[in-house]
Amino acid sequence: MPEITKENRQDEDERIRRDFPILDGSFTYLDNGATTQKPKCVLEAVDRYYRTMNANPMRGLYKLSLAATEAYEEARETVRSFINAASTEEIIFTRNATESLNLVAYTYGRAFIKEGDEVVITIMEHHSNMIPWQQLCMEKGAKLTYIMPEPDGSITEEMFRSYMNPNVKLVSMTHISNVLGVKNDVKTFARIAHENGAVFSLDGAQSIPHTKVDVQDLDVDFLSFSGHKIYAPMGIGVLYGKKALLEKMPPFLFGGEMIEYVTTEGATWNELPHKFEAGTVNDGGAVGLSAALKYVSSIGFERIEERELHLTRLMMDEMKKLPYIHILGKKDPEDHHGIVTFTIDGVHPHDIAAIFDEHNVDIRAGHHCAQPLMKFCHTPSTVRASIGLYNTEEDVYKFLDALKKIRTEMGYND
Structure with missing residues (x-):
């Protein structure tokens, strides 16, 4: 350089x-912490998608639908590469970070958090990484514990360890506070959580536009982020989850595309990642996100x-x-x-x-x-x-x- x-x-x-x-x-x-503006390459990518390949992806065998499907899956690969996930099966497209965090709480939380368990978050969390856990813990009879940082937002390793105990089953934490700007030592905290048998969920909404996020290096179990905070369109977000965990989790929403087979008595679920992407997807948004991530990478x-x-x-x-x-x-x-x-x-x-x-x-x-x-x-x-x-x-x-x-x-x- x-x-x-x-x-x-x-x-x-x-x-x-x-x-x-x-x-x-x-x-x-x-006001970039709320939403970012969009570069020409993103605007042009979305426009080009709707002008030249708009069709329902993954459901048609004609050329236009196949092109839409290819664009959607290419966008998934772009996200995988950008955050260094192990597989595209670990990349779930959502509407935003809020929906991604709710997906984890409603599916993983409802399936694996039980009465007497403990969920740990911090007092610095955005409401979208707080209210889902409040609701889950009330529903399950679990305990929600808040890490109280130093006045400047600092959380030390010793402080984090003091909140760990055998009842803690999940930790959900912001990477960068949307108010204080402080960056948490996620790699250390995820390791400590795993040593204590807990799953670690990361809210990356504020970190993903500002710093490299490598999910394998950080070893987080889930990562949530929104496209609109990283120069992509509104209405597209991402949930990364380790494949072994996603395979154990029930679907979040039910309907088209997330099914494998349906009878009048029941249904079986599609393979990853489609199990968590019910209904017609935001293909144009995914294409825009892909263009945004490539733009950021070019800088x-x-x-x-x-x-x-x-x-x-x-x-x-x-x-x-x-x-x-x-x-x-x-x-x-x-x-x-x-x-x-x-x-x-x-x-x-x-x-x-x-x-x-x-x-x-x-x-x-x-x-x-x-x-x-x-x-x-x-x-x-x-x-x-x-x-x-x-x-x-x-x-x-x-x-x-x-x-x-x-x-x-x-x-x-x-």
Whole structure:
């Protein structure tokens, strides 16, 4: 990789920005933790699919349907390669990470969690990796335990071990917190969970766009993520599961394609991965996801991590100079992975977001689908700026310029 200079950084910024038609300079987009914009290659791939090969895949023997089937299965192979799964049988297409996490809770959980068992999650979880386990444990008479991290979100190996006991049957954890930006030591935690006989489920929604995720290296049993957070269309997501576990799990939904044989008395189930993909699939979304993953791979995570860290450091270093701003999480920008969540003394987060919008800067305000974490952090809501691979220094300076005007516009004399 060539040395990064101011000149070639600007050249790369311009090249990448040209790939995203929506980024026309009329606004600054810093809500990538919620959803990302789509490059031309993704838009063109989806358009090409619907223009040239739209048919119900896996159900027709005519050329158009066969082309649709081939495109769908090629997308599955792209996902397999991207996360280094052992087989395409381990790649289940869903609507999003929420559906993937629910699939694990409803199928694996209902089949293997019983009364008296324990499920361990963290207080940092997005609601989609919390509520399914709450509901499962209430239904089964199991115990749901929350790991309470250090105030900055840190979970040490010793802390994690203290939550393990013979009753723990499953651990489900975020890879990167959507509020604090902290990255959990998943490889270590999965190993400890396995040593104690527990299954490990990983919510990768916030990590998959920012860092390389290798499921075999991490040795997680399940991984969930959404396409729309990694520059792909909305409505397509992925559940990775180890084949041995998926084979033991009952289907999530029932209907067409997930069956092998049906009689008036019952049915038998299709082979993996189709057992978990009932009904007509989102073939266009899968094609778009494949294009997005190839696009990300063409840039490379080494360069993506460098770009995002540079911008995060620039943003946080300037924010720390303002005494009325309080950044949640760790002090080092390297521990934020493009997520900067903060409060401003005397100004409600919704007012902050509204003022940013007046300056054409898009950020997010609220509890970020993490209300228990907000309570843990002693604040009902916060503001979050989140960086993507197409953001630039100019974006950060526009953010900072608007940020420095907020207290004045709210009547404070700073």
